[in-house]
Amino acid sequence: MKFGVIVFPGSNCDHDAYHVISKHVGQPVDFIWHKETDLSQYDAIIVPGGFSYGDYLRAGALARFSPVMNAVKDFAAEGKFVFGICNGFQILCEAGLLPGALMRNEGLHFICKHVNIRVENNETPYTNEIEEEKVLSIPIAHAEGNYVCDDETFHQLEENNQIVFRYCEEDGGVSEDSNPNGSRSNIAGICNLDRNVLGMMPHPERACEELLGSNDGREIFRSISNSIATLVS
Template identity: 60%
Template structure:
């Protein structure tokens, strides 16, 4: 299986994701420079975290104009699997592949810490190896992770099961106390209606090996492989 990882000027988690795919998962990686438009032979695109184009204007706003982003949009429209991590999630929102937008964290500061997430939907290609309601521990590292959308979109996301992971306590309690950034309904990650595009603020690639303090993120990558090769 071959993963495509776009590299924008300012990306800084592309090699982290690539390490997990190649060295931990044992699959092939193709790095896609931001000017590239050929996604032939790619089974899944993972848009990494970082500060694409220095987060000028707002996070992801300039990256959405890159040729590779246009190619990713076409890939997704044809049913290709796309996951956006942190800045990758922000890019998916800016590109219109996922609904909503990001605001600065409620603290107005950069947050880098482990958080707990409750798996709300395990029927996606990215979460099939988790149990519904399972609590996992994965780190965040962002300044603009405060997810927002209109009341109408929020209602639709909740009713359709498009909220995939939600910030919670270690026991699975969802409340403002365990919401690190102010995100609506404690939303940490969502998918589109078809379920082939998934964006989340936490970094599963930073929780894919025991040496990093958690392996809870590894099954996201493993779920993708299972979905493609099943």
């Protein structure tokens, strides 16, 4: 089992993702420079957080033209796992691998804090080790995390159970108060129809150590590694 973490100019959560895969998942992992075009040796690709290309034009808009993104599209089409976190989620939306878009936060501020998210669907490779409706404490750090999509897309997301995480209260209640950025229907993370591509704004790789205030993120990474192990065996 091998993981790859893509590095764009301006990525800054690549080392956190690398650390979690090597230390907590205990699997081999490589950094992959954005000019790479061969991903054949990997089982899962992480598109990490940060400010690829300085967020020029729109967050994630320019990264989608990096050479590696064509390889990522092919990789996803083969059913392999592509996990976008924060800027990675924005890039996957811009690249058309996930529906919708991420806009400026409703309150305009850059928000950096721990939030609660509820697992809405635990039948995905990213959540199958977690109880449904379990509340996870995971930090967010973004200015453009306001998930938008048209009505038709939203109904499809709901119908096909593609909404994987929603911002919620500590007790799991989904309310306007627990929505940090104005995201439609408190959406914090979604997957594609085939469930192999997932994007989320919160940073599970920053919630894998007790010292950092939460290790709830480990459950997501444990799910991914078990899903790969099941596929490979």
